[in-house]
Amino acid sequence: MPGVNEEKAGLRTRLLAARAELSAEQRTAAGRAVRDALLDRPEVQMAGTIAAYYSVGTEPDTRGLVFALWKRGSYVLLPLLRPDGDLDWASYEGPDSLVAGPRGLLEPGEPPRGPGAVARADVVLAPALAVDPAGNRLGRGGGSYDRALARVGPMIPLLALIYDAELLDRVPAEPHDVKVRAAVSPGSGVTVLGAG
Ligand SMILES: Nc1ncnc2c1ncn2[C@@H]1O[C@H](COP(=O)(O)OP(=O)(O)OP(=O)(O)O)[C@@H](O)[C@H]1O
Ligand SMILES: [Mg+2]
Numbered sequence: 328m329p330g331v332n333e334e335k336a337g338l339r340t341r342l343l344a345a346r347a348e349l350s351a352e353q354r355t356a357a358g359r360a361v362r363d364a365l366l367d368r369p370e371v372q373m374a375g376t377i378a379a380y381y382s383v384g385t386e387p388d389t390r391g392l393v394f395a396l397w398k399r400g401s402y403v404l405l406p407l408l409r410p411d412g413d414l415d416w417a418s419y420e421g422p423d424s425l426v427a428g429p430r431g432l433l434e435p436g437e438p439p440r441g442p443g444a445v446a447r448a449d450v451v452l453a454p455a456l457a458v459d460p461a462g463n464r465l466g467r468g469g470g471s472y473d474r475a476l477a478r479v480g481p482m483i484p485l486l487a488l489i490y491d492a493e494l495l496d497r498v499p500a501e502p503h504d505v506k507v508r509a510a511v512s513p514g515s516g517v518t519v520l521g522a523g
Pocket of ligand 1: 335
């Protein structure tokens with residue numbers, strides 16, 4: 328029987344292959360639908376500070392979402408990948424405030440606020456390759472988000488952004504994996520997971 332790590336790796340390969348089949352138009356449309364679902368949510372509307380991320384590659388496009396949140400007056404924090412794999416956070420101040428980071432990422436050029444800054448967000452948006460009804464989340468395998476999300480308080484809405492087919496019956500999880508409270512996908516909008 329394969330271990331959890333092998334199971335996660337196999338699942339990532341399968342999910343990334345499915346994402347690679349999507350066109351740029353599909354990613355953009357997915358990003359719009361996810362954006363609209365999130366902008367409709369009271370907890371997002373009321374959030375003073377939102378920790379988000381700038382999508383890369385085949386992820387549902389979050390660039391319009393980040394712009395809209397900022398335009399509406401939220402303080403938007405974006406991650407910076409540290410050499411040790413942990414995440415630091417800095418504010419988004421419009422599309423021109425981004426600079427090239429490692430691994431093709433666009434990162435905020437503003438001063439980093441430290442890895443603990445994510446704990447001050449009222450809503451946290453996380454990338455994911457898959458989630459399950461219990462809230463288990465599969466990421467890209469760096470463990471960066473597990474480290475960051477462990478600093479987020481239990482009452483803070485923690486939402487994973489996925490494509491519709493990525494809400495799976497079961498996602499393998501280890502003790503360090505931080506559960507998310509909801510999934511947001513283009514066709515289903517916000518799906519509350521676990522205990523909510
Ligand atoms: N809190 C932590 N502190 C230190 N290392 C961690 C922590 N959480 C996870 N890791 C490391 O990250 C590795 C990958 O974790 P995992 O397979 O859960 O990644 P992931 O959840 O897919 O990625 P990500 O969290 O970046 O989206 C783990 O095997 C572990 O070594
Ligand atoms: Mg994990």
